[in-house]
Amino acid sequence: MPVVPLGSTILVTGANGYIAAWIVRTLLDKGYIVKGTVRSEDKGKRLQEIFEKYGDKFKFVVVPDITKEGAFDDAVKDVDAIAHTASPVNFSAVDPQELIQPAVRGTESILRSALEVGSNVRRIIYTSSAAAVLRVDPEPRTFSEDDWNDLSVAEVERDGKDALPITKYRASKTLAERAAWKFFGENKDAIKWDLVVINPPFVFGPVTHDVPTLSALNLSAAQFYSIVVGHSDAGGKTPQELRSTGTSWIDVRDLAEAQALALQTESVANERVIVSAGAAVWQEWLDVANSLAPIYLPSHLDLPKGVPISKSDPQIIHQIQYNTSKAERLLGIKYRTKEATVQDTFADYEARGW
Numbered sequence: 001m002p003v004v005p006l007g008s009t010i011l012v013t014g015a016n017g018y019i020a021a022w023i024v025r026t027l028l029d030k031g032y033i034v035k036g037t038v039r040s041e042d043k044g045k046r047l048q049e050i051f052e053k054y055g056d057k058f059k060f061v062v063v064p065d066i067t068k069e070g071a072f073d074d075a076v077k078d079v080d081a082i083a084h085t086a087s088p089v090n091f092s093a094v095d096p097q098e099l100i101q102p103a104v105r106g107t108e109s110i111l112r113s114a115l116e117v118g119s120n121v122r123r124i125i126y127t128s129s130a131a132a133v134l135r136v137d138p139e140p141r142t143f144s145e146d147d148w149n150d151l152s153v154a155e156v157e158r159d160g161k162d163a164l165p166i167t168k169y170r171a172s173k174t175l176a177e178r179a180a181w182k183f184f185g186e187n188k189d190a191i192k193w194d195l196v197v198i199n200p201p202f203v204f205g206p207v208t209h210d211v212p213t214l215s216a217l218n219l220s221a222a223q224f225y226s227i228v229v230g231h232s233d234a235g236g237k238t239p240q241e242l243r244s245t246g247t248s249w250i251d252v253r254d255l256a257e258a259q260a261l262a263l264q265t266e267s268v269a270n271e272r273v274i275v276s277a278g279a280a281v282w283q284e285w286l287d288v289a290n291s292l293a294p295i296y297l298p299s300h301l302d303l304p305k306g307v308p309i310s311k312s313d314p315q316i317i318h319q320i321q322y323n324t325s326k327a328e329r330l331l332g333i334k335y336r337t338k339e340a341t342v343q344d345t346f347a348d349y350e351a352r353g354w
Contacts, residue, residue, distance in 0.1 A: 002264035004081045004123055006031040010263070011079040013037045013072070013110060014086030015060065016047055018218040019127065021209035022256040023083050028054045030260055037063040037075050037086065046210045066106035076110075076118035081193075083259050084110050085127045087176060089219050091165035096156045099168055103176035111183045114193060121193045123269070125262050127255075128177040130201040130248065130274060131170040134320050144323040145199070145272045149174045184270075194269040196262045200255050201248035201276050201322065205341050206348035214354055227282055227304070228289045228342075229297070229349065234304035237282060242306040243315065246281035248322055251336040261331040268330045275327045277335035279318035283309055288338045289346075296346035299353075 004010070010027050014020045015036025024034050028051060036058065038044040044060035051058040061075045066086050076082065087103045107126070114121045133143050135151040152170035156163045163171075177197060184195045202220045211217055217225060227235040227242075234242060258275045262268050286306045293303050309316060327333050 003266050003269070004263040007033065008080035008263075009033040009035060009078060011035050011037070011075055011082045013063075013066070013075075013082070013084045013106075016043045016209050017085060018207060018209060018221060019203060019252055019255060020083070020085040021047070021050070021207075022205075022252045023085065023259050024051065024058065025208050026253070026256040026260050027083075027263075028057055032057075032263075034058050035075065035079060036060045037066075037072070039064055043210075050208070050210065066109055067102050069109070070113065071106075072110045072113035073117045076113045076121060078120060079118065080120050081123045081125070081263055082110065082114060082118070082121060083125045083127070086110075087127075088172070089169070091169060091219070093165070093168055094161050096160065096163060096168040096171060099172035100156075100175055103172040104179045107176045107180050108183055111180060115187055115191055118193075123194055123196065123263060125196045125198060125259050126177070126180050127259075128180075128197050128199045128272075129170075129173040130199050130276065130322060132174040132177045133199055133274060133322070134170075136320075140317055140319050140321070142321045142323055143274075145274055145326060148178075196268050196270070197272045198255070198258055198262065199272065199274045200250045200258075202250075203252050203255055204249055204345065205252040205336075206344050207252075211352075224285070224345070225349075225354070228285050229300055229303060229354075232302070232304055234282065234286065234306060237306075239283075239307045242283040242286065243281055243309070244317070244319075246279070246284070246318070248276045248279045248318075248320060250275055250277050251341045254333065254335050258327065258331060258333050261333060265331055271326070271330065273327050273330065274322045274324055275331075275333060276322045276324050277337075279321045280338065281316055281318065283307065284316070285338065285342070288342045292339065292342050292346060296343050297350055299350060 010032050012024050027034050093099045133147050152167045155167050156171040204224050283306045
């Protein structure tokens with residue numbers, strides 16, 4: 001029997017975000033009722049328009065500031081589970097606390113509300129990040145759920161505002177997830193729900209939320225467009241950089257599916273789970289894009305090509321990879337291929353006139 005059966009009400013925080021909107025759509029498609037938190041009435045009404053076909057199965061509640069005490073008290077009432085995704089993602093923060101404080105406080109706020117007010121809550125799925133898992137080492141390495149990115153936290157403590165933007169972001173994700181597990185451990189005797197943490201790497205794929213212009217794309221989707229489509233010089237990356245830089249990835253729809261599977265799988269309770277389709281350098285994405293663009297993106301026939309990878313001489317090393325056996329064992333998740341993700345992303349670009 002599913003832990004949270006179909007027809008239950010699921011709270012999705014930050015519902016108008018890239019990942020969250022796909023979670024909302026996936027849960028609605030499966031037969032759940034969804035309540036989404038947004039920061040303003042206008043954002044909520046726009047989401048209602050996007051999910052209009054689901055009628056009263058989707059509703060929203062305004063939470064202007066997720067860091068305030070009791071911010072989620074009203075939102076968690078009468079919900080059976082929570083998918084928490086609301087957290088800042090930007091590389092422009094000067095003071096690391098601009099990222100760390102809202103990430104940590106928002107996490108603590110939703111968990112406290114669930115403990116004190118959410119009497120019906122049975123499971124909380126917290127979307128963390130592979131940024132809380134990895135560390136940058138000279139040699140290639142495969143990471144698992146046992147790994148933590150305490151290195152970025154130490155670097156931020158040491159360098160403060162002078163830390164690299166990516167380091168500040170990684171530290172915020174690490175500290176926020178640490179805070180979630182700490183809260184859960186300290187309140188274990190009083191808690192009636194279990195906790196599942198999902199750790200995805202870079203997230204690519206089409207969008208389903210309100211993105212009126214390219215400039216409104218979230219960070220990972222914007223980087224994908226810039227390197228693969230938007231600039232003839234592949235976003236300024238040299239051929240060597242295209243072959244040596246990249247990241248592990250997951251299609252946003254597979255990440256949303258992982259959340260739905262986590263609602264229905266008893267054995268994933270109180271587990272930390274990495275979900276990833278695998279590693280890829282940017283040149284691999286360029287090669288796939290150029291093979292598909294004539295059909296799925298006819299408005300962009302001159303995409304950056306870099307130096308295509310030869311099967312006889314790939315010269316590709318993936319610095320960071322993840323052991324995803326737990327996700328496959330507990331969730332039975334299947335991942336889209338690069339080709340499927342690029343095809344559907346290009347079709348989305350074409351439909352939007354990008």
